Amino acid sequence: MADWVRLRLAWNWEGLEEEKLHQHLRELAVWVSWFVARHHLVGKVPACWYRHPGLTDELSALWHYHQELTNPLVPLVQPDPVSAPEEPDDPEVAARTYQDWQEARWRWMTGPLAEASGYSECRAKGRHVDDGHAGDAASFAEATTTGLQEAIDAGDLKR
Numbered sequence: 001m002a003d004w005v006r007l008r009l010a011w012n013w014e015g016l017e018e019e020k021l022h023q024h025l026r027e028l029a030v031w032v033s034w035f036v037a038r039h040h041l042v043g044k045v046p047a048c049w050y051r052h053p054g055l056t057d058e059l060s061a062l063w064h065y066h067q068e069l070t071n072p073l074v075p076l077v078q079p080d081p082v083s084a085p086e087e088p089d090d091p092e093v094a095a096r097t098y099q100d101w102q103e104a105r106w107r108w109m110t111g112p113l114a115e116a117s118g119y120s121e122c123r124a125k126g127r128h129v130d131d132g133h134a135g136d137a138a139s140f141a142e143a144t145t146t147g148l149q150e151a152i153d154a155g156d157l158k159r
Contacts, residue, residue: 013060025050031063039109046119048128055119058112062105069101 013021029050036045049055121129151157 025056028056028060028063031066032059035059035062035066039105041109041113043123044109044113046122046128047126048122049119051128052119052122055116058108062108065101065104069097 013024016024032045032049036042045059046052046055049059118131118133121131
């Protein structure tokens with residue numbers, strides 16, 4: 001029977017060593033700069049995007065989607081004759097996949113990006129504005145932990 005292990009995927013940055021995290025953020029920043037310029041998003045994506053974890057996650061997801069489409073991981077194959085060097089196998093990326101990327105990008109630009117309240121202040125003021133979300137999130141986590149323990153203690157959990 002095969003053993004199973006948890007594999008950290010490229011988009012999971014939780015628990016990364018600080019230097020590795022910084023490297024990923026720098027690589028993402030290069031792509032975000034290209035993405036913003038390419039799709040005329042200056043003034044729509046705040047320059048402080050990296051200070052907003054939710055926005056960073058969304059941009060990272062788009063980046064990985066774009067990477068998967070434009071630079072797919074493919075196996076090397078041995079052509080004939082055998083003495084010839086290995087070459088990448090054709091990834092056979094369908095044009096529909098490229099269209100799906102464009103649709104996902106467009107939906108994100110006209111939906112979550114346009115409607116997000118957590119960083120609209122940053123766009124309006126042209127600088128980072130702390131929206132207080134971190135304090136709200138901490139309060140939520142504390143209330144959840146306390147409320148859950150009270151429900152456990154009282155036997156009030158329903159399945």
